[in-house]
Amino acid sequence: MAGSNNINITPPRWLLAELSYKCPLQCPYCSNPLDYAKYTEELSTDDWKRVLSQARNMGAVQLGFSGGEPLTRQDLPELVAFARELGYYTNLITSGYGLTEDKIITLKQAGLDHIQVSIQASSQELNDHIAGTETFLQKQEVAGLVKKHGYPMVLCVVLHRQNIHQMPQILSMAEKLGADYLELANTQYYGWAHLNRDALLPTREQFLIAEKIAQSFKETVAGKMKIYYVVPDFYEDRPKACMNGWGSTFLTIAPDGLALPCHSARELPGLDCPNVKDFSVEQIWNESKAFNFFRGDDWMQEPCRSCDEKHKDFGGCRCQAYLLNGDMFSTDPVCSKSSQRYRIDEAIETASELALSAGEKPLVFRNSKNSKLFNI
Amino acid sequence: MTINPDQLIHFSALHRLQWEEAQQKYVILYPEGMVELNQSSAEILKLCDGSRDLSAIVAELEEKFAANDLTNDILNFLNVALQHGWIEQH
Numbered sequence: 081m082a083g084s085n086n087i088n089i090t091p092p093r094w095l096l097a098e099l100s101y102k103c104p105l106q107c108p109y110c111s112n113p114l115d116y117a118k119y120t121e122e123l124s125t126d127d128w129k130r131v132l133s134q135a136r137n138m139g140a141v142q143l144g145f146s147g148g149e150p151l152t153r154q155d156l157p158e159l160v161a162f163a164r165e166l167g168y169y170t171n172l173i174t175s176g177y178g179l180t181e182d183k184i185i186t187l188k189q190a191g192l193d194h195i196q197v198s199i200q201a202s203s204q205e206l207n208d209h210i211a212g213t214e215t216f217l218q219k220q221e222v223a224g225l226v227k228k229h230g231y232p233m234v235l236c237v238v239l240h241r242q243n244i245h246q247m248p249q250i251l252s253m254a255e256k257l258g259a260d261y262l263e264l265a266n267t268q269y270y271g272w273a274h275l276n277r278d279a280l281l282p283t284r285e286q287f288l289i290a291e292k293i294a295q296s297f298k299e300t301v302a303g304k305m306k307i308y309y310v311v312p313d314f315y316e317d318r319p320k321a322c323m324n325g326w327g328s329t330f331l332t333i334a335p336d337g338l339a340l341p342c343h344s345a346r347e348l349p350g351l352d353c354p355n356v357k358d359f360s361v362e363q364i365w366n367e368s369k370a371f372n373f374f375r376g377d378d379w380m381q382e383p384c385r386s387c388d389e390k391h392k393d394f395g396g397c398r399c400q401a402y403l404l405n406g407d408m409f410s411t412d413p414v415c416s417k418s419s420q421r422y423r424i425d426e427a428i429e430t431a432s433e434l435a436l437s438a439g440e441k442p443l444v445f446r447n448s449k450n451s452k453l454f455n456i
Numbered sequence: 457m458t459i460n461p462d463q464l465i466h467f468s469a470l471h472r473l474q475w476e477e478a479q480q481k482y483v484i485l486y487p488e489g490m491v492e493l494n495q496s497s498a499e500i501l502k503l504c505d506g507s508r509d510l511s512a513i514v515a516e517l518e519e520k521f522a523a524n525d526l527t528n529d530i531l532n533f534l535n536v537a538l539q540h541g542w543i544e545q546h
Contacts, residue, residue, distance in 0.1 A: 091478060093490070138478065139476070139479060141474075141476060141478075142485070142488065142490060167474065169474075169485035169486075169490075171487060193472065193485070193487075194486075194487040194488075196487065196488075230469065232470040232486065232487050260487075261487055303457060306541075308488070
């Protein structure tokens with residue numbers, strides 16, 4: 081594997097196990113790659129167990145079972161039990177689709193620590209439209225069952241222009257369902273969300289109104305419900321500290337075994353991301369070209385290189401720099417110090433114009449048929 | 457929300473307290489999050505198992521560390537822990 085380096089490497093703490101790209105939902109902001117349909121191969125149960133053991137030995141402790149829809153894997157309870165035995169805190173990140181009470185009980189017995197259920201909107205009509213599947217009523221029921229069986233209940237709502245006006249209703253829904261945590265995740269524009277950005281990006285005014293409502297709700301429910309608020313970086317003037325720094329904390333394993341420093345990194349050119357079928361997690365984390373690519377700050381260009389905030393945000397997101405600037409080494413265009421900031425401002429302006437016009441762009445839903453259009 | 461000295465103190469059912477070999481420290485785990493604990497915080501939280509109230513925890517730690525006057529430090533930390541939802545009284 082590629083070279084050595086002098087950077088002090090910290091061990092992984094978070095392992096995101098994307099068990100499958102299969103998903104019964106079709107959310108148009110999905111973070112999976114556009115061409116996911118071509119990766120049909122999935123790791124075996126034994127492959128996953130080996131990965132879980134190796135990452136745990138290095139110090140990974142938070143484990144997310146994600147996808148796609150992780151419930152499509154029949155060996156999920158077996159993997160949960162294995163992971164729990166190793167001492168992971170196990171998170172199931174699910175659409176709730178197909179999650180029966182029997183499965184909830186089985187997973188509890190296997191040692192699952194927490195279930196995060198996504199809901200697409202506060203009304204059935206909009207939820208089912210965005211999800212591309214009739215799921216609203218089942219999700220409500222699942223949320224109740226998660227509580228009933230003693231799991232911490234995390235409700236996740238991804239926010240964008242199609243649902244951000246429902247903020248007050250979303251908050252009261254979370255309260256009614258008894259959520260212990262509410263994740264209000266402003267859409268991050270990668271994968272399908274990038275493709276659908278013109279129809280998803282809220283206007284500045286919509287965002288500010290929603291944020292104010294969420295902020296005051298946060299104070300009201302303090303002590304009862306915790307709010308995780310994922311900021312919309314387009315409306316910030318400094319980039320997010322993406323992944324807490326490249327190769328510092330997060331390890332994503334895609335369904336086919338590709339090891340990624342973040343879940344979008346598959347899109348970046350020339351990283352040669354390694355596969356867990358060929359290398360151990362330790363080799364991948366410490367020695368691979370991909371995981372060392374943006375470690376430290378030697379790779380930085382100006383204005384990052386001489387910036388006194390570079391150790392705070394690590395230059396922002398590499399995938400966003402690549403997607404928007406066409407240069408993965410450049411400063412995240414969100415940063416007001418970037419000469420490319422105009423790209424963000426133009427995106428905001430375009431989205432605002434479309435929001436005010438009658439001619440909204442149709443959403444491209446995340447499904448195999450659409451994915452195959454990108455399968456070149 | 458503050459500690460009631462007359463009630464037993466339980467560790468939260470929605471959190472997990474765990475020794476992490478790789479980090480050589482105790483951590484609190486919860487949905488998508490982790491708090492790393494220093495030794496004294498960990499010693500206090502380990503005793504929050506629903507069988508002790510404030511004075512029992514203080515007595516046990518004062519004996520263990522051959523110290524006295526730990527009440528204020530322990531109470532301050534327990535109040536913080538209560539506000540974070542790491543412990544509960546019911």
